Amino acid sequence: AQSVSQHNHHVILSEAASLELGCNYSYGGTVNLFWYVQYPGQHLQLLLKYFSGDPLVKGIKGFEAEFIKSKFSFNLRKPSVQWSDTAEYFCAVKGYSTLTFGKGTMLLVSP
Amino acid sequence: KAGVTQTPRYLIKTRGQQVTLSCSPISGHRSVSWYQQTPGQGLQFLFEYFSETQRNKGNFPGRFSGRQFSNSRSEMNVSTLELGDSALYLCASNGLAGADTQYFGPGTRLTVL
Numbered sequence: 001a002q003s004v005s006q007h008n009h010h011v012i013l014s015e016a017a018s019l020e021l022g023c024n025y026s027y028g029g030t031v032n033l034f035w036y037v038q039y040p041g042q043h044l045q046l047l048l049k050y051f052s053g054d055p056l057v058k059g060i061k062g063f064e065a066e067f068i069k070s071k072f073s074f075n076l077r078k079p080s081v082q083w084s085d086t087a088e089y090f091c092a093v094k095g096y097s098t099l100t101f102g103k104g105t106m107l108l109v110s111p
Numbered sequence: 112k113a114g115v116t117q118t119p120r121y122l123i124k125t126r127g128q129q130v131t132l133s134c135s136p137i138s139g140h141r142s143v144s145w146y147q148q149t150p151g152q153g154l155q156f157l158f159e160y161f162s163e164t165q166r167n168k169g170n171f172p173g174r175f176s177g178r179q180f181s182n183s184r185s186e187m188n189v190s191t192l193e194l195g196d197s198a199l200y201l202c203a204s205n206g207l208a209g210a211d212t213q214y215f216g217p218g219t220r221l222t223v224l
Contacts, residue, residue: 036215043115044201044215090154098167099144099213103153 002027002095006102013081013109021076021105023091033074034092034099035065044090050074061085083111113138115204115216123222129190132219136183136204142166143185144213145177148199157200160185189221197223 007022025031035047048059055067065076074091086109091102116135124130136143145157156169160179177187183204189196199220203213 034212043217044203046212046214049212098156098159098169100156101146101154 002031002093002100004091004093004100004102006089006091006105008105009103010106011108013107015083015109015111016080017109019076019078019081019085019107021089021091021107023074023076023102025072025074025091025093025100027072027093027095029095032094033065033067034094035059035063035074035076036090036092036101037087038090038104039087047076047089081107081109083109085109115202115214117200117202117216117219119219120217121220121222123224124192125224126192126194128192129188130192130221131186131188132200132202132221134185134187134202134204134216136185136202137214140204140214141183142205143179143183144203144205145185145187146201146203147171148201148218149197154201157187192223194223197221 003026005024033050036044037047038044047063048057048065050057050067058064063078065074067074088104088106090104092099118133142161144159146154147157148154157171158165158177159167163179174190179185199218201218202216205213
């Protein structure tokens with residue numbers, strides 16, 4: 001069975017700080033990887049995804065993620081966060097069947 | 112293109128009752144998946160439907176069931192509600208069964224008293 005682990009449940013940053021959210025997955029085969037974001041009061045939306053090719057993928061709003069196959073990791077990064085990035089971030093993996101989510105990381109950016 | 116819509120947005124029920132939630136996918140999408148979101152467990156997969164057939168099912172008791180209609184709209188039903196069923200129920204659609212990019216609706220917030 002596949003599983004996803006997100007390293008931090010809560011992260012607090014000041015505006016302009018750099019962000020890195022950790023995500024590790026467990027699955028022996030080929031996977032597709034995702035980061036979703038849920039802004040306060042809004043529905044879940046896709047930030048970025050990795051299917052194949054360049055392991056460094058860029059998403060919306062300046063986010064990027066790097067797939068490191070040897071480490072089973074797909075960490076999310078942003079060089080300089082803004083107050084509007086306050087949200088809950090979910091890493092997800094899809095192996096042979098269903099989409100499995102991590103438990104989420106709540107990011108609070110203080111102005 | 113209109114997004115995924117879910118009705119109702121909020122529901123309050125009492126233990127033992129049953130509830131039916133509805134989801135209309137993005138026009139043209141034929142696959143619908145349901146998830147339960149709670150603070151403690153995060154997002155957990157319930158089931159996936161494609162062309163009126165259940166393709167995958169998560170690890171939930173038989174009180175949780177669903178179906179999909181010929182117009183791709185989907186419903187999920189929870190019978191004999193328990194307090195622990197209080198959650199946000201999310202529906203997601205995509206164009207193909209098992210396709211990887213899912214588009215989520217706003218969810219139905221179910222509170223069981």
